[in-house]
Amino acid sequence: MEVNQNTLEHLAELSKFKIAASGNDKLAHDINEIVKYISQLDELDTSGVEPTYQVFEMENVWRADKILPQEADREALLGLAREVKDNQIKVPRVL
């Protein structure tokens, strides 16, 4: 499996990097090396094996539907953003 330029550009879009920036060839090369490495799992027969997504032993963790006290209030959280207006985070023009 070779990750071609098209796939790479698609991945960059999903990853939200500017892939056209310098150093791109190195990233493409590295990605292909890594894909080659991880592809060795093909050797292993996994038919009939159930996947494991987490090792946590419990099915569901329930708690009372009550708001736990939170250390950080609205002001502290908004204070982290670069731009705030009318108690909300301001983002640049979208359209």
Added chain:
Amino acid sequence: MKIASTSQSAVEMVKSALEKAHQFQDDYQVFTWINDEAIKKAEEIDLRIKDGESVGRLAGVPYALKDNFLSKTGPTTASAKILTEFTSPIEATTVKKLEEEGAICIGRTNLDAFAHGSSTENSYFGPTKNSKDLSRVAGGSSGGSAVAVALGIVQFATGTDTGGSIRQPASLNGVYGFKPTYGTISRYGVVAMASSLDCIGFFAENPQDIDLLMEICAGQDDYDMTTLPDYYEEADDDISKVKKIGVIKDFDNEKVSASIRDALKNQVKALESEGYEIVELEMPTLKYALPAYYIITPAEVASNLSRYDGIRYGWRSDEAKDLEAIYENTRNEGFMPENKRRITIGNFVLSSGFYDAYYLKAAKVRTLIIEEYNQAFEKCDFILSPVGPDVTFKLGEKVDDPVSMYLEDVMSVPPNLAGIPGLTIPAGQTEAGLDVGLQLVGPRRSDKKLLKFAEKIMRITNKGKGA
């Protein structure tokens, strides 16, 4: 020396730790930030002790905090440019628990940005150097924490371990490093990397200190729904029932260096002479743990690191006007190359068309690895193995070759995939004076017994500083 058993005052301990921290900083780059205000906290604690108050089990003990734990004390950067303008409004549960017992944070330790790496060379602030050789790597990702303990700046430091980030740098610097059973310690307030693997753990000079830290920090947390119900304090730690130690046959083939193989042989011999039975284990699937890990981890990384957008917190590139360009420029400049490799691979293995061949396949391999461990622990109590293939390597040697860097983790990732505990035990030095470490791995929830057994090994081999 055991922590908290000293007759020194908090001020004396903190002063000495801060002096050493500053003294070593230029050469070793242990810290991303040193907390000179720690002295004030020490004065408070000494006053409370003078007033006859009970201050806690870590009263006045200075410690180093890996810089991916959120704390209101100083900035939290995860050694990444994208978090350089971030100051946490919350305190991680682990930090809270340590400080409730009187521990004092004297600084934030360096790591590979977002804990992606095995050498601490991926830090935005530059690499931490090995405690025994300034031309060599500290290991990683918790390199700063390992070196802080190895240089004697502090007696303990926190770490996170997703695929060896505590055990490998501990091994490369001759200290104890422990990754508990998955879910034992709350991860609330810790920068997430790969959520199905991430564990909080510790570096210390001996297993007894780690046991104390585990007693303090283990337990269910309302703020982290992936924590297990409390089990640590009440856990069975009767090591008189430990009879059989497993050694993995196939790992010999994984290009393990002679010094590591010798250390393993010596340890095995020492255990045999104490009457332990050595059981040879066939674990043929284990060699697939690393490729499976480098599918599962990037997948979770791609998801967890999508939150860094330059909008809500952290550093933002000023070279962009519209929203999309802010995301792209901020993430392009704010992440290190290894962060970008992992995010890209993660989005690759999760994208439609590749999901079944990579992500689903890796998740199935994970099941096989868990089953292999379950069978192994029917034949033995603990498994003794190398932590990694060799001792510390030269700065710059592997940093531009991701696959060769990944191979550093070949023996440390299997316990993470299975969610089981692993401890690095110092096992001497090479002729050149470089540290050699071995790894002791046990079944789920065997953490306390494993630390007790490591204490016994320490006494047998007389290798750890605390012996």
